[in-house]
Amino acid sequence: MDNSPINNRVLNNCITRTDVPGTEPPYRGKVRDVYSLNEHTLGIVASDRISAFDHIMKQAIPYKGQILNQLAAFAFEKVDDLVDTHIIDVPHPNVTIAKKCDPVPIEVVIRACLTGHAARVYKSGERTLCGVALPNGMVENQKFDEPILTPATKAEEGHDEDISEKEILERGIVDSEVWEEIRSKAFQVFQRGQEVAQKQGLILVDTKYEFGLHQGEVTLIDEAHTADSSRYFYADGYEKRLKEGKPQKQLSKEFLREWLMEHGFQGKKGQTLPDLPDAFRTKVYNRYAELFAQLTGQSFEPTPVDTDSFDQQIKEIFNQYQ
Ligand SMILES: Nc1ncnc2c1ncn2[C@@H]1O[C@H](COP(=O)(O)OP(=O)(O)OP(=O)(O)O)[C@@H](O)[C@H]1O
Ligand SMILES: [Mg+2]
Known part of the structure; x- marks a missing residue:
């Protein structure tokens, strides 16, 4: 029996880009869209984009944003007696509300x-x-x-x-x-x-x-x-x-780098970024989920996402902090 949460619908519903209405356009990093909510607060949305050799891949990895955001939240919590962290709140698996820092x-x-x-x-x-x-x-x-x-x-x-x-x-x-x-x-x-x-x-x-x-x-x-x-x-x-x-x-992400190198890409000028086939994207998801489980001791439970209403959902979350 196939227990994988990954199917065609999920593969076609990755969060590749967000445009949350009612705010300034975000700063788009390779992975995160960073919204300024007010003078002191950021709304950081972890997307499913994946990068390697400083390039963003053309295809995203299902639930990678949730895994990454929750792994970071887990790690920040483990160290918050040692250092001030930027975390204010993690109101959604993809979202961190953070202190705006220089x-x-x-x-x-x-x-x-x-x-x-x-x-x-x-x-x-x-x-x-x-x-x-x-x-x-x-x-x-x-x-x-x-x-x-x-x-x-x-x-x-x-x-x-x-x-x-x-x-x-x-x-x-x-x-x-x-x-x-x-x-x-x-x-x-x-x-x-x-x-x-x-x-x-x-x-x-x-x-x-x-x-x-x-x-x-x-x-x-x-x-x-x-x-x-x-x-x-x-x-x-x-x-x-x-x-x-x-x-x-x-x-680590090393296996993605290795796969890219096997497909003739090392991020150098003139090289073409290969497409990530669906089977490989599923494999990358599995590796990230494995990493989450191994690191936190808890299995990763994906929160289903509806890409059509995602921006609106995030807007409602942001409203609570603006
Ligand atoms: N609390 C914070 N205050 C200010 N900036 C932050 C804060 N947390 C993260 N950032 C910045 O937000 C961005 C996060 O986006 P992401 O991790 O996708 O970027 P990146 O592509 O890795 O890096 P960069 O865009 O800097 O090259 C980074 O530029 C990071 O420095
Ligand atoms: Mg970064």
């Missing part, structure tokens, strides 16, 4: 393992990353003695660029006191993320945080510890795979 234009990346970009840099023979010295003799996916902070600038266009903490301060991108608080909070939040993951049999490998200032207070914004902002390994068998030089079992 974003700090730095991607605060913390890494527990030599994976992804860090591993690529390391393989090229380089032994510093964002001003952090990397020890010799490490292998891909090995844990660092302590997590490291490898920030990147948030580029207006194109890829983000690595930057050292020293340069962040020298260029005056962030005030030094504010930066000190951000780095300290980021490490604390990361440690909590590792503990939460560990209880669920996962290793939090690396993650990206965004911070903002709300009435002068350093605040964790955007999303935290989600599949889009983080990488996880299954803890079971990690050491064995590491010893044998085998790839780790990942819970």
Whole structure:
């Protein structure tokens, strides 16, 4: 028996774009439509858009917005004794009402393992990353003695660029006191993320945080510890795979990137973005739902969406906060 909540109707009713009436047009990120509700409040709608290599795919993934928004809400709640978070309310699975912040234009990346970009840099023979010295003799996916902070600038266009903490301060991108608080909070939040993951049999490998200032207070914004902002390994068998030089079992968007590369796309100029077939979109949904269950210990229950009335439904929710 097929218990999958995904069928043709669901595949044809993804939230690809919202136009909530009665507000200013939103800022459209790759995934979220961000509405300004008033001077202090944002209404953030997580759509079903999915991006990879900084490109938005032509097809959306059913319920991905709900999964992502609820994963972020779960993670924010787990850390709200450590840091001010932007959450005011989560009145709908796709919607977060958030404190409007002045974003700090730095991607605060913390890494527990030599994976992804860090591993690529390391393989090229380089032994510093964002001003952090990397020890010799490490292998891909090995844990660092302590997590490291490898920030990147948030580029207006194109890829983000690595930057050292020293340069962040020298260029005056962030005030030094504010930066000190951000780095300290980021490490604390990361440690909590590792503990939460560990209880669920996962290793939090690396993650990206965004911070903002709300009435002068350093605040964790955007999303935290989600599949889009983080990488996880299954803890079971990690050491064995590491010893044998085998790839780790990942819970992340990596499999989408791999699929795209197999289909000739790495986000480079001149390459054509492939269409995602329905069977693959269903598979991506299954991976996101698996990730939700694995991370939260609860199964994901989709809330059916009627795309024709969705904007109106969101408007009524927004009205309560305007
Ligand atoms: N509380 C907040 N206050 C101000 N801005 C926020 C807040 N939370 C999130 N944002 C911003 O809203 C946007 C969320 O949209 P999304 O995650 O889709 O963007 P993105 O494509 O990842 O990033 P960007 O648009 O910055 O390139 C981001 O630009 C993020 O910095
Ligand atoms: Mg984002």
